[in-house]
Amino acid sequence: MASADLRDELLCSICLNLYTDPVILRCGHNFCWGCIDQVLNTQDGAGGYSCPECREEFQERPTLQRNITLRNVAERLRSTQPHEEEITGICCTYCIHSPVPAVKSCLLCEASLCDNHLRVHSKSPEHVLTDPSTSLEKRKCSVHKKVLEYYCTEDNACICVSCRLDGEHQGHRVEKLDEASEKKKKKLRNVLQKVITKREKTEERVRSVEERWRKAEEKASAEAERVTVLFLDIRRRQDDLEKRVLSEISRQEELLSLSLSDVIQKLVIKKDELSRKMRHIVEVCNMADPLDVLQDPDTGDLCDPEEGGGDEDTGGHDKTQDVDVDVITGMLHTGISDIMTYLQTISPAKPKAMGAQPPSVRSRPSHTQASPVSGTEYGGDGVIVRTGGAGEVGTYGEGPADILLNVNTAGNNLLISNDLNMATWRKETQNHPKTAERFLCNHQVMGTGRFSSGRHYWDVEINVSVLWMVGMCYPSIDRRGDQSYIGDNNMSWVLCGGQVCNNQYLVIHVGKEIKLRHQISSDRVRICLDYEAGRLSFYELCYPIRHLHTFMTTFTGPLHAVLGVYDGYIKISRSPTDMRDHHHRGNVPRD
Template sequence: MSAASCLRSEDQFLCSICLDVFTDPVSTPCGHNFCNNCINQHWDSSDRCQCPMCKRGFVPRPELHINTLFSGMVAEFRHGAQHKASSSSSDQQAAKPGQVPCDVCTGTKLKALKSCLVCVASYCETHLEPHLTASALKRHQLIQPVDNLEGRMCRKHNKPLELFCKTDQSCVCMLCPVLDHRTHEFVPLKEEGEGKKAELGKTQAEIQKMIQKRRVKIEELKESVRISKAAADRETAEGLQVFTALMESVERGLEQLIQEIEEQQESTEKQAEGFIKDLEQEISELMKRSTEVEQLSRSEDHLHLLQSFSSLKAAPPTKDWTEVRVRPPSHEGTVVRAVAQLEDTLRKQMKKKLFEAELKRVQQFEVDVTLDPHTAHPNLILSDDGKQVSHNDVKKNLPDNPERFSYCGMVLGKQSFSSSRFYFEVQVKGKTDWDLGVVRESINRKGKITLSPKNGFWTIWLRNGNDYKALAGPSVCLSLRSGPEKVGVFVDYEEGLVSFYDIDAAALIYSFTGCSFTEKLYPFFCPCPNDGGKNSAPLIICPVNQTV
C-alpha cells in the first residue's frame, strides 16, 4: 500500500465527532459514518436531527444499525495500528519522573512528545500520529508537552487560553472578549509573552548582578578569613617565640639557683672534711700516746718509768675544738632573691618581646608614602623621589597655594587615609630637631601653628638633641633611654589610635588613644631649621625592614 493510500485509509477510520477510531460504526441515510454512541448522543443533545458532516436533516429520526462490513474493516485497522504501536513502543522511552506521560498509553506510560490544547491531552509518538495525518486533527493546536493542560483551558468556556486581557492582567479564551470582557484591551498571548520576556531579561540581569555582588562579598569574606588566619598564625608564632624565651629564662634561673645551692653545699662539705681530717690526725697521735702511757704504767723498770714519765705525762699538743663548728649554709632568702631577680629579668624580656611582636604586627600595614611638593614650605628641599626632606636657609619663590604651609617649615605626604590602618617609618638619624606624626586635612597651613590634637595634629617632636615630647595639649615629656634613629608611625583610624615606635629598640615611644577621626589623615613631616648645620640631616621615609 502506498503512503498516500495509507494516510487516506487512516483518515477514513476516524470518527469526525470523537476524532478517534470508530467504535461500533453506523451509517446515516446520507452515507456518512459515525460511532453509534457518538451520533446518538449528538442527536440527543440537539433540537434538530441532522448529519454533523453535511447538515442534511432527517425527519423522522432514522433508526441506525451497525455496518458489519465497515465494522470488520475498522477492527482490522485497529489491530494493525495496535501492532504498529506495540512494535514502535520499544523504541520509545518510558516517561521518567518529571517528564510528561502519554495520556492514551495503557500499562507503561511513554514519554509524551506533544500536548494538544483542543483535546486537552498529551501524546507519545505513536498516539500523536493521527494529529499529524488526519486532516480534521491537523487543525488542532499542538504545543510542547506540559502537565496540567486543564490549567491552559478557560474554565468558563472550555476553550484554549489564547489572549491576554491587559485590563484584568489575565489569560482568556477567544470567547471571553465577546461575552465577558467587551470593553477590555486584549493582545495575543505571544505578544504579551514577548514583552514579559523582555522584563524577565532585565530581571535576570539584575539577579545576575546581585549574584555577582554576593560572589564578590563571599570572596571578600574568604579573604578576610584568610587574613585573619594569617594574623592568628603570626600571633601564635610570636606568642610561641615569646613564651619559649620566657621558659628558657626560667630554666636558666632554676639552673643558676641549683648551682648556687650546690656550690654552697660543696663548700660546707670541704670545710667539714678538713676538720675531720685534722681530728682524725689528732686521734691517731693521741692513740699512739695512750699506748705508750699504758705500756709505761705496766713497766717494772722504775728507772725507765721515771726517765720517761715527764715526757709522757703531758698530753700531746692538740687544737681546741670546743668552738669549732660546721654551720650549714643558710639558704633562707636564696630562692626569694632568685625569684625576684628572675621576675625582673622576665619582666624586661617579656616587655621587649611583646613590643617586638607588636612592632611586627603594625609593620604589616606598611603604606608607600611620598612627600607632596604642593604642601611644602618654600624653605624645604624635597628629593626627586619624594622620600627625603631637609631645611634650606634660602627661601624659594613658590606660589602660595591653599595647600602650602606659608610660615612653618612643614610638608605633608601625598597619600591620604580615611579608614583602616596604616604604617610608615622615618629615619631621624643625625638630627637634633624634628616633628613627626599625622594631621587632618582641614588644618591651618598659614601663619603660626600650634601642634595639638585639638588643632588636628597628632605629633611628637625632638628639640635640642634630647628633649622629646608628645604634643598632646598639654605636652607630655618622654623619657627615652637613647634617642631613636628611626621612628615608626602607626594609625588605626577606626580605633582612634596613633602610635610612635623606636624601631631599633623595638619600643613604644608614645600613643595617642581615644582619638576621633572624621576627616582624611595625612602623614606630617617637619625637619626644623638647620641650626648652623647641626640639624642639616634630612628626614628620610624608609621602606620597612622587618628584621626585629
C-alpha cells in the first residue's frame, strides 16, 4: 500500500501520469513541464495567470523552475516497476496488489484467473473455462444468464440450452457452437481464397500499370530530349537564315549607298556650277554700261537651264536600283521551305497544316496521305484540291469534289480531256458552242471549283510550249475584248512562261508584268491560296521546292482556277511524282 500511496504522490494532477520533466510554481505545486506550459498558454495574460490546482493567481506569467529531486524520484519509480506498464493483456481478477497476466477466464464466475488462482478454482462442470477475455458477459445469454452453447441457424443467433428447450428458439434447427464456427470458418476460407486470387490479379495489374507508367515516363523523357534537340536545331537553322537574309539586306544597302553617294557627289558639283552661274548672271545684270553687258566674255557659257541637259548628267539618280524586296522574300521562303523539308524528313508524324507554305516534296510515300492543307489529299506530289459538294470551298473537311476544267469557258482552240484535267492547244477550231461564259481568247479556260475561304493549293504540269499561264480569277472577269486576257485586268492574277518569255517566269496583274529572276528548272508549278490573308503564292516544284512570287491583296469574292496554253498542253496534276526524279534526270534546281 505504501508503494501505491507513493505512486499517487508522483502523479501530475493535469495528465494523471508520473511526472515527466517536473517543474514547480511559487505556490509549491508541481506539474509536468509540458502540461503546465500548455495550461498557461491558454490563460489570458491580461486577466493574469493561476495555478491549476490551488488557483493562486499571478500578475505575470510564472517562471517554471525544474524540480530535479522530484524528477529523479519519478524516474526511479518508473524504472523499478516496468512490468506495470508493460502488461497490456488481461490480468488476473484476484491479484489486486500487482497485475498478473491471466491464463483462463471462468464464464460462471465472470472472472479471469492466473496460474495460482486457477489451481484452487472449482472444477465442477458448470464452471466453464475459456481463453482470457474482457467481455465475459457476452458469453452468457442475456435472458437466462446461462452460458451460450448453441447456434440457431434459422435466426443466426447464439443461444443457451434454455432458449433451445423452452425459449423462442424452441424447435429451431441448432448446432453446437464449435460445429457452426467450423462451418463459418470453412466458408470464410473459401471466400478468403477467392479474395487472395483477386488480390493477386490486382497486384499483377498494378505491376503492369506501373511498368506501363515507367515506360511512358522513359518514352516521354526521350521524346522531350528529342524535341529539345530538334528545337535547338530549328533555332540554329532560323538563326542561320536570319543571318543570311540580314547579310543580303546589308549588301544591297551598301551597294545602294555607294550608288547614291556617287549621285549626290555629282549633284553637289552640279549645284555649285549653277550657283556660280547665278552669281555671274547677277553681276552682269547689275552692270550699268550696256557695252560691258554685251561684251562680257563669259556670257557665251550661260544658257537657259531648260535648254541644257536634264538629270542625265547627274548620274541618272532616278534610275538607281532600290532594295530588291523580291530577292529578300525569295530567300526567306526558300529558307523556310528548307526547314520544313528538314522537319518532314526527320519526323515520323504525318504532315500538319503549315499555313500557305506548300508542303515539301522530299521523300513522300507513294500511297495517299493526309495533306498539309486540311480538307485535301495528296499522293506523292500530285495534289487534288477537295472542295464542297456544290463546288463552293468552305471550311476544311467538307464533302470532297475535284477541281475540274469548265468546258463551257474553254477557248475555241482548246481541247479539254475527257477527265477534265488537261487543256491542249489545237490549231483547228474545236467548234465549242457559243455561250456567255466562253472566253473569246482562244487559249484560256477556267476551273469549276470556287474558293471563298480557307487555305488551298493545287499543282499543274506544263508542257514545253510557246506560252502557258496559270493562276486565279474572279468569275466576273470579262470573256471578250482586251480585258478578257488573264493578267491584263484587276480580276486575275497569273504566272506565265514559255518560249515567248525566253523560258523565264513572269507574274502579271492589271497588265503589270514582273520578271522573276529564276530560270525554269521543272515542269510543275504549285499555286497556294490563303483567302483570309489575301495571299496568292506560286512555287516551282523542283528539289527542294522554291518560292517564286506572292501577290498580296484583299479578295472581295470567290475565286476560280484559270489556265492558259498556246501550242502545247497544261494539266492539273494527279500523279504522284517525287521531285528527286527530276534531279536525277539532270533537271537540277537553281537557288
